[in-house]
Amino acid sequence: MPYIERLYDDLEANDVWIADNHTLDIISKYDGKETKHRLHITGFLDAKSGVLVGWNITDNPCSQSTIFAIRHGIMRFGVPKMVYFDNGTEFLTYDIAGRGHRTRKSTSIIERPPAILQRLGIEMKNALVRNARAKPIERFFLTFKNSISRLFETFTGGNIMEKPESLKAKLKKGIVPLDSEIRTLVADLIDGTYNVGQYGGSEKKFKGMTRIEVWNESIQNRVLRKVVNEEDLNLLLMRTTGYQKIKKKGVYVEMSGEKIWYADENIWQHLNEEVYVRYNPEDISSVRVYDKEDRFKFTLPVDKELMLNFMETDQEEIKTAQSRLNRTKKAVKDYAKGLTSGLSAERKIDALDLMVRKAHAAKEGVIVTEPKTVMPITVNEECAEPLQKAVGDDTVGVVIDINRINKNSARKK
Structure with a gap:
């Protein structure tokens, strides 16, 4: 060509x-x-x-x-x-x-x-x-x-x-x-x-x-090939790591030269399994884990100890996906250097609380005429065995409420 x-x-x-x-x-x-x-x-x-x-x-x-x-x-x-x-x-x-x-x-x-x-x-x-x-x-x-x-x-x-x-x-x-x-x-x-x-x-x-x-x-x-919904497209466009073995610390994504680890209390059941990770660099609060047959295994949350430094916590002022991505990278670097330790609770935000705004809808003025035949593209993922819970474990998942953390921190001062 x-x-x-x-x-x-x-x-x-x-x-x-x-x-x-x-x-x-x-x-x-x-x-x-x-x-x-x-x-x-x-x-x-x-x-x-x-x-x-x-x-x-x-x-x-x-x-x-x-x-x-x-x-x-x-x-x-x-x-x-x-x-x-x-x-x-x-x-x-x-x-x-x-x-x-x-x-x-x-x-x-x-x-x-x-x-x-x-x-x-x-x-x-x-x-x-x-x-x-x-x-x-x-x-x-x-x-x-x-x-x-x-x-x-x-x-x-x-x-x-x-x-x-x-x-x-x-x-x-x-x-x-x-x-x-x-x-x-x-x-x-x-x-x-x-x-x-x-x-x-x-x-x-x-x-x-x-x-x-x-x-x-x-x-x-x-035949127009069209992704059925925005959520499926977001899933298909997630970044991926190479293959890695699950360790005691879980699985990781490397960003700005630093490894961000993901795990939960049951990760020990899958030690040394070879997997790969899909992730959204705009929202590093969790990742999706797949086996070598490309079957979805489970979602893992970010390490609960990871508190990121965001100099601007008002998401209304973060206008573009690219700027959010840049802020995430900067925050990871700051975390790695230990720069968040001296900040007040009001100037910290947990990675789980980082949300990304969806991309702008198509601009007005462009009229797109679809053909009679449209081929829908959907995500029908084959799932591997689900992550087993530990004996006596009735928890559904880990939810970190940054507002509650800030309130508790303020009470202790």
Whole structure:
């Protein structure tokens, strides 16, 4: 698959989504801070129609941003047959789809759990290494710069020749949009301007149609694969560890170089069993454990002693999934350094109390027409033997009430 262009006539909507990252040519600042920077967008482009089906705007183009972006696309347009990835590390990770061209001979024979794309039934193709023509999404980013980024007062230009002379003065006056404003406006402009803009492909039969009209017509020739509900999609998109043996401390997830352990009082019954873990890096309160046959075994809570330092406990002020993820990583690092010991109870929050807000619904203005035939994708997990309780154990589970902990702590002062 050297060039997507050669396959347009044979493609239909959702056959191939092309992914890439782009640095926005807009200077913005963090909400609540004066630090200026440039955000990035991780995007998935439908190869047939040119519709940007899903995206995520982030300050860190990483593998989790890739998952956020494809989740956004699947919620709006269904599940693609294939994704076409760049060779960046944010795409080629073991638990998303494998390492592709980055696979080393020494690691190619290591057995690994099913990757996210495998669970969704999506094939992955990689762009040829150092092939400048292998990423048609680059044309979208050029259009994005010229038709969307230029609308912002802090447009930087793609090079020194495009940089506006007035930019320095505007920055000095503090005319800088917030990250949250960028995210909202860019989303509105993508769906309200770009996706409903004129189709620019080479197929004459679509001349005069908009991109979304091309997608709506083309998808009628395919069976739309659609995840039945959001909860199933969240389960399918969970990150995974490699295989590990259950130890006395339980199972672990490694985050920011630190191991986060999960166990309950009955974990001793499964010592040395080989398993793998699925987890949500936005909510590390619990993990799901699977055996090597990919059968669900049980859910384990985080180590009860783990108290994380969140400098901002008001979740209403945590606007995006990416920022929640960044805060979680920072909190894990702080915990590992023992920085939470001197904090008051009001500035601590238990990992079990960390909740994540669901991704934003599809933007208004994009009308998606489903074909007559829709194939529902559901999660029908085969379960292994349930975790047995110890003799005399009638407990249902461990629930940590952070509010009660704080009240009790205050009484003791």
